[in-house]
Amino acid sequence: xxxxxxxxxxxxxxxxxxxxxxxxxxxxxxxxxxxxxxxxxxxxxxxxxxxxxxxxxxxxxxxxxxxxxxxxxxxxxxxxxxxxxxxxxxxxxxxxxxxxxxxxxxxxxxxxxxxxxxxxxxxxxxxxxxxxxxxxxxxxxxxxxxxxxxxxxxxxxxxxxxxxxxxxxxxxxxxxxxxxxxxxxxxxxxxxxxxxxxxxxxxxxxxxxxxxxxxxxxxxxxxxxxxxxxxxxxxxxxxxxxxxxxxxxxxxxxxxxxxxxxxxxxxxxxxxxxxxxxxxxxxxxxxxxxxxxxxxxxxxxxxxxxxxxxxxxxxxxxxxxxxxxxxxxxxxxxxxxxxxxxxxxxxxxxxxxxxxxxxxxxxxxxx
Numbered sequence: 141x142x143x144x145x146x147x148x149x150x151x152x153x154x155x156x157x158x159x160x161x162x163x164x165x166x167x168x169x170x171x172x173x174x175x176x177x178x179x180x181x182x183x184x185x186x187x188x189x190x191x192x193x194x195x196x197x198x199x200x201x202x203x204x205x206x207x208x209x210x211x212x213x214x215x216x217x218x219x220x221x222x223x224x225x226x227x228x229x230x231x232x233x234x235x236x237x238x239x240x241x242x243x244x245x246x247x248x249x250x251x252x253x254x255x256x257x258x259x260x261x262x263x264x265x266x267x268x269x270x271x272x273x274x275x276x277x278x279x280x281x282x283x284x285x286x287x288x289x290x291x292x293x294x295x296x297x298x299x300x301x302x303x304x305x306x307x308x309x310x311x312x313x314x315x316x317x318x319x320x321x322x323x324x325x326x327x328x329x330x331x332x333x334x335x336x337x338x339x340x341x342x343x344x345x346x347x348x349x350x351x352x353x354x355x356x357x358x359x360x361x362x363x364x365x366x367x368x369x370x371x372x373x374x375x376x377x378x379x380x381x382x383x384x385x386x387x388x389x390x391x392x393x394x395x396x397x398x399x400x401x402x403x404x405x406x407x408x409x410x411x412x413x414x415x416x417x418x419x420x421x422x423x424x425x426x427x428x429x430x431x432x433x434x435x436x437x438x439x440x441x442x443x444x445x446x447x448x449x450x451x452x453x454x455x456x457x458x459x460x461x462x463x464x465x466x467x468x469x470x471x472x473x474x475x476x477x478x479x480x481x482x483x484x485x486x487x488x489x490x491x492x493x494x495x496x497x498x499x500x501x502x503x504x505x506x507x
Contacts, residue, residue, distance in 0.1 A: 141233055141261045144203045147176040147185070148268050153345045154179045156322045157426030159206055159236075159272040163189040165227075167200035179347075184209070186218040190225050198226030205265040207236040207258065210245040219245040222254070229255035233265030237276035270449070271322070271428030280419040284321065284450040285432040285439055286314055287466045291455060294463030295436070300333060302464075309491030310454045312342035317452055319345040321431035323373075323422065326366075327438035328355040335365050338433065349431070352400075354418075354438055357410045362391035372397045375418050377404035377411055415445045440469035451482065451498040454490065 147162030155161075155177055163185035165173035173196070175188025183191075186208055190197050208218035208230065222230060230249050235258060236242060249256045266273060271282035288306045289295045296302035304311070318324050319340045326338055331353050338351050352373040353360055366372060374392065378385055380401055392399065402418045404411040422430065432442060442448050473479055482498035489495075 141203050141205070141231065142264075143171075143174070144185075144205050145233070145261065145264055145268065147174055148205045148265075150176045151178055153319045154347050156180070156347075156428055157272075159269040161185040161204065161206045163205070164203040165189045165193045165197055165200045166203065167193075167196055172196035172200055184218050187221055190221055190227075193225075199228045201229040201231060201255075202227050203231045203260075205233045205268065207232045207234065207241055207243070208245040208249070209236065209241050210248045217245075217248075219248045222249065223252045227254065230257075231260055232256070232258045233260055234258065234262045237273045239276070269428070271430075274449070275423045275426075275428055280416070280423050280447070281322065281427045281430045282449045283419070283430045283432055283442060283447050284317065284452055285442065285448045286317065286452045286454075287439075288314070288454045288456070289466055290458045290460040290463065292459045292461070292463075293466065294460035295466045296464040297460060298462050298464065300464065303334075305458065305460075306454045306456045306493055307491030308342075310456070310493055310495065313490050313495060314452070314454065315340050315342040318349060318431050318433075319343055319347075321349050321429045322427040323350045323352055323429075324431045324433060325352045325354065325438075326432075327434040328353055328357075328360050329435050329437065330433075331355075331360045331364055331366050337365050337369060339369050350427075352422075354413060354434070356404065356413060358385050358388055362388055362395065362397075367392065367395050367397055370396065373400060374398070375400045375402050375413060377402055377409055377413055379409040382409075412441065415442060415447055419447060436465055436468035440467045443467055443470060449500055451496070453496040453498070454493055455496065456493040 144162040144164045148160045151160045158177060158180045162176045164171060173189040173193025175185045175192060177185045186204060202222060208222060210217045210219040246256050246258060274280060274282045287295060290305060324338045339348055348371060350371040350373055352375055353366060354375050356377045358376050358378045374397060400421055403414045405414050483501055485499055486497035
């Protein structure tokens with residue numbers, strides 16, 4: 141199963157909106173086939189492994205990181221493929237949280253007489269797909285907030301300059317997390333001040349994530365670098381029928397930028413987004429993992445609405461003194477005990493600094 145999990149990791153950058161899945165076929169103590177799901181619309185891991193195994197699949201045991209599907213989507217049902225191939229037993233790490241599957245694949249295998257077991261290395265398998273699981277069970281994506289800061293917790297100088305606090309190695313590592321996400325999110329203030337691309341550049345990836353700017357009043361310049369690359373999106377609470385926005389909207393549309401109209405917290409156009417509405421709409425678009433790289437105000441908004449699931453923190457060996465904090469708008473706490481405690485899931489040296497990963501006490505914690 142550990143090998144199947146390692147196979148699933150090959151699809152880390154590519155499977156969205158589908159889950160990352162690996163499969164290993166074993167007969168008489170020998171591996172006869174293996175595979176992983178690479179991208180939506182292509183063969184699932186089980187089918188890839190069955191093709192490699194050929195006739196040797198008969199009597200084999202299939203180790204799969206996720207319950208085989210039993211419905212027809214863009215591909216055929218994997219449960220039936222396993223049955224027809226004569227597989228003797230199936231060991232699944234976890235049930236599929238997708239309501240369309242949700243135990244039906246395992247039930248079909250049992251009906252056909254296969255020896256079926258589920259739960260081996262379930263936590264590790266779930267860690268491959270925190271966004272898919274959260275989208276299927278809660279109707280929203282997993283939000284990973286990335287922060288590059290000094291040892292005294294500053295993300296920029298007092299004048300807003302932040303390039304570069306961390307090392308080139310840390311920036312490349314951060315791009316790897318961009319690459320595994322479905323969507324990179326930032327705020328209009330970052331676009332106006334830094335004119336960033338926010339695409340993946342420092343690591344090889346066969347797929348660029350979508351990129352979205354939160355821009356309630358449609359203040360971003362349509363000629364900004366952010367909009368010159370494909371897959372750019374804008375989330376706004378502005379009245380899109382207001383003539384004052386017509387020219388900007390037309391210019392964005394000409395660049396292929398998708399505009400998402402989101403409810404505001406106050407109900408009035410041009411004011412702060414209701415982030416739960418935005419996340420619901422992103423989930424409807426098949427977004428599993430969101431990578432949040434934004435200024436203190438937007439990060440604070442996500443924090444206040446309780447929708448940050450993970451912190452990805454790069455700490456550089458410098459002290460900035462009077463600089464910008466990573467989060468603004470947080471309520472004042474009456475005691476240290478009232479501060480929510482996060483779970484540490486990783487701390488690694490990256491370049492000359494430290495990478496720290498924290499998650500909520502979710503049942504799903506990514507690796």
